[in-house]
Amino acid sequence: MGDRLTQLQEAVDQLANQFIACFYYIERHHDLELFGPNDKVPDLKQDQPKEVETLAPDAFQAGQLELARDLIVKEQQVEYLISSLPGLDNSERDQEQLIKDLEEELKVAETQRLEAVREKDEVLLKLDQVLRGIRRH
Amino acid sequence: MAANIEEDSSKVTALYPDPPPFWKAFTAENLSQFDSLKQEYADQNGLDADSAVRIPDIPENLNYLQPPPEPTESKWRLFSEPQTLDEELQSLETAGIQRLGPLNETDKDGKHIDRAFELKRLAKSLLLNFLELMGLMNHNPTHGLEKVQDLKTLLLNFHHILNEYRPHQAREQLIQLMQDQLDSKRAETAAIKNVVDKAKRALEGLGSMEIPTAEPKEIKPAHGLTAPPAVNGTNDAGDGPYYWDRESVGWSSLDADLV
Numbered sequence: 001m002g003d004r005l006t007q008l009q010e011a012v013d014q015l016a017n018q019f020i021a022c023f024y025y026i027e028r029h030h031d032l033e034l035f036g037p038n039d040k041v042p043d044l045k046q047d048q049p050k051e052v053e054t055l056a057p058d059a060f061q062a063g064q065l066e067l068a069r070d071l072i073v074k075e076q077q078v079e080y081l082i083s084s085l086p087g088l089d090n091s092e093r094d095q096e097q098l099i100k101d102l103e104e105e106l107k108v109a110e111t112q113r114l115e116a117v118r119e120k121d122e123v124l125l126k127l128d129q130v131l132r133g134i135r136r137h
Numbered sequence: 138m139a140a141n142i143e144e145d146s147s148k149v150t151a152l153y154p155d156p157p158p159f160w161k162a163f164t165a166e167n168l169s170q171f172d173s174l175k176q177e178y179a180d181q182n183g184l185d186a187d188s189a190v191r192i193p194d195i196p197e198n199l200n201y202l203q204p205p206p207e208p209t210e211s212k213w214r215l216f217s218e219p220q221t222l223d224e225e226l227q228s229l230e231t232a233g234i235q236r237l238g239p240l241n242e243t244d245k246d247g248k249h250i251d252r253a254f255e256l257k258r259l260a261k262s263l264l265l266n267f268l269e270l271m272g273l274m275n276h277n278p279t280h281g282l283e284k285v286q287d288l289k290t291l292l293l294n295f296h297h298i299l300n301e302y303r304p305h306q307a308r309e310q311l312i313q314l315m316q317d318q319l320d321s322k323r324a325e326t327a328a329i330k331n332v333v334d335k336a337k338r339a340l341e342g343l344g345s346m347e348i349p350t351a352e353p354k355e356i357k358p359a360h361g362l363t364a365p366p367a368v369n370g371t372n373d374a375g376d377g378p379y380y381w382d383r384e385s386v387g388w389s390s391l392d393a394d395l396v
Contacts (some may be wrong), residue, residue: 003310078260124336
């Protein structure tokens with residue numbers, strides 16, 4: 001799983017792929033129609049590859065519906081990813097300020113931590129002495 | 138020269154290309170000569186032999202033995218691809234793509250809400266344009282190509298805005314990382330303080346118990362182990378048994394801590 005931007009990029013690429021898939025589906029499975037009295041569906045020989053694989057009208061409709069729904073879902077996913085991009089409210093200056101503040105806070109926290117460690121060592125030493133004293137009794 | 142280039146290009150198409158021409162420069166003689174030159178140069182300039190990377194004014198035939206000079210400008214070629222020191226995002230205009238959104242100035246105070254809004258608009262446009270493409274293919278397939286071009290422009294614009302956002306996200310990730318570090322540091326400090334406080338309390342407790350133990354110390358062996366529990370139930374108010382009671386509690390807590 002990549003970061004949000006990469007996810008978004010992939011989602012958009014998938015959307016584009018879905019466009020192509022939809023196009024292919026319709027192009028491949030539509031029915032043949034006559035537009036004028038002079039048109040006629042050419043008779044294909046047995047060994048000639050078929051141009052279209054016509055689906056039954058309701059199956060074709062159902063396929064279209066499903067593809068369209070997938071497109072919408074993917075588009076919504078893209079929009080969701082856009083609204084969850086990190087730091088939409090921050091400008092570059094805000095970010096720099098935030099980074100500086102955090103740096104300071106980190107320094108303070110580090111000194112506090114070292115202080116606590118030192119205190120811990122002291123108490124440990126004291127406790128050690130007390131325990132030794134008790135053992136001697 | 139032209140013949141040379143043609144020869145070279147024919148070599149590239151061969152299965153295994155020839156080794157680069159400078160392999161012939163690496164003779165044992167040249168290598169030892171180069172080493173001595175390097176040593177000499179290092180001695181002259183008071184450098185360590187390993188830290189002297191390039192020797193100026195080297196004989197022509199030894200030139201291949203040392204690394205090429207650092208690029209003077211921030212541009213160089215790598216595998217015949219031009220490289221620059223600071224990677225800049227190619228603008229849409231230079232790539233020959235129509236810009237659909239407003240030009241985003243790299244304004245330091247600019248918020249990125251607008252950019253997200255722009256992305257959403259592009260996403261919706263993508264869907265709409267695809268619908269239009271489908272309609273066009275239904276009625277007039279010859280115009281389909283233009284719509285496909287529109288879709289392409291939309292997609293490229295989308296990716297461009299997205300890539301413009303990347304530095305922003307990188308900074309955002311840095312902030313997140315620092316925040317996490319800060320949190321873990323503070324948690325560690327708090328945990329240490331907690332343990333220290335506990336230990337201090339235990340020490341204080343021990344201290345308050347130890348002072349009275351000095352007095353009945355001699356009695357302890359006489360009483361034996363059975364004596365304190367026997368007194369426990371009968372009399373808590375008496376001074377002696379009370380101390381014993383407290384001491385046994387202290388010892389058991391110490392035992393628990395030690396185990």
